[in-house]
Amino acid sequence: MKKILLGAVLYVITAPFCLAQVKWQNVDSLYGSIPSSVHVFTTTDLIDGKPNIAYYVIADLKDRKLNFKTDTTYQRRFTPQQFYDKNQQPLLVVNGTFFDFATNRNLNAVIKDGKLVSYNVHTTALKGKDTLMYMHTFRSAIGINKKRKADVAWLYTDSSKKHAFASQEVYGPVKDSFPIVQHKIKSIKYTYRLHSELYKRRFQKWKMQTAIAGGPVLVQESTVKVTNNEERMFTGKAIDDKHPRTAMGYTADGKLIILVVQGRIPGIAEGASLTHLAKLLLDLGCVEALNLDGGGSSCMLVNGKETIKPSDKEGQRAVPGVFMITTD
Structure with missing residues (x-):
């Protein structure tokens, strides 16, 4: 087990970070x-000396007149505008999960009205020598959750179970010869016996009213920590590539942050x-935050x-899953 854990390297920023704190304007x-x-x-402050356009919305989780919701599709996709029209014109709509272009399949978990309606893909078949x-x-x-408390965690989801299971500690990836991850006797574990004790300790029912998954985590414990390798999201130096971005996080005083960054427009954004992205979220006060598609x-x-x-x-x-804020 120690060998497995040592194989996953946490990307932590310890050197001086070349991004001055940007100034934001209320609009x-x-x-x-x-x-x-x-x-x-x-x-529109520069990011690393390059043109930039970014927006964020901050919402008070404690405001009972605000409702935090998700919506998703099955084997098809809608634009954010279509989700907006479909859901009686909510205050906010933002894209969320990753997906397969060929099948329109949603690749990440979504919890809607307390029910797990979409699931993480946990297993990838390897090729070549593997x-x-x-x-x-x-x-x-x-x-x-129902008490309007936010949380960022790593999930195990199973279509046969009503709830997602979450770990507050990053774990993985793990390579073995077993094609599935199984759920047995009230605890999460692989069929491979060496993993079972770790799952018993780490993964617990995650009773959320609303949730949307993506990855990787960007901020943990008010520190920039990018768990790209553990979540096996972007290969090589791709985490340093500049692209449009969507991300979410929350602050210690119960504010939700939804951030989008424009990109792929040379000379403009x-x-x-x-x-x-992680540094922007940290500067906005996030104690935990993650990247989305x-x-x-x-689009927000x-x-x-x-x-x-x-x-x-x-x-x-067109995307298969969105996060929304509605008002009473």
Whole structure:
């Protein structure tokens, strides 16, 4: 077990980080009627010396007039605008989960009204010299429970179970010869016996009312820690590539942060790396935060109006899952 854990390297920023703290401007007035517990901010300050456009929404989790929700599709995708129209025009719609373009399959967990309606893909078949071997990963999610407390955790999900199971400690990836991860006797474990005790200790029922998954985690315990290797998200130095981004986190005083960064528009908005994204979230006060699907999927609507400009030339990309804020 020690050998397995040593194989997963946590990406922690310890050296001086080349990103000055950006200045944000309140733009509530551009987005119509907004509750006093919600605010919209934007910045055009440079990121690492490159042009940048970013927006974030901050919402008070304790405001009972705000409802935090998700929606998802099955084997099809909708644009954020279509989700907006479908859900009686919520205050906020933002893209969330990753997906398979060929099948429209959602690749991440979604919890809607307390029910697990979409599941993480935990197993990938390996190739080449590792044929007949499998890689198991546990990707991250952000959830909000009935008491309006937010949490970022790493999930195990099973379509035969009502609840997701979560670990507050990052774990994996694990390579073995077993094609599935099994759930047995009230605890999570692989069929491979050496893993069973770890799952008993780490994974517990995650009773969230709303949750959406993606990855990797960007901020833990008010520190920039990118768990890209453990979640097996982006290969090589891809975490340093600049792209449009979507991310979410929460602060110690119960505020939810939803951040989007425009990108892939040379000379106007270059995008952000995962480490840039993590630093932005940390500077906004997040104690925990994670990355969601980015690139051409990144899009956030406030009262139906776009914040960043989507990078696809066709405009908003259809996606299988979104996070929303509605008002009573």
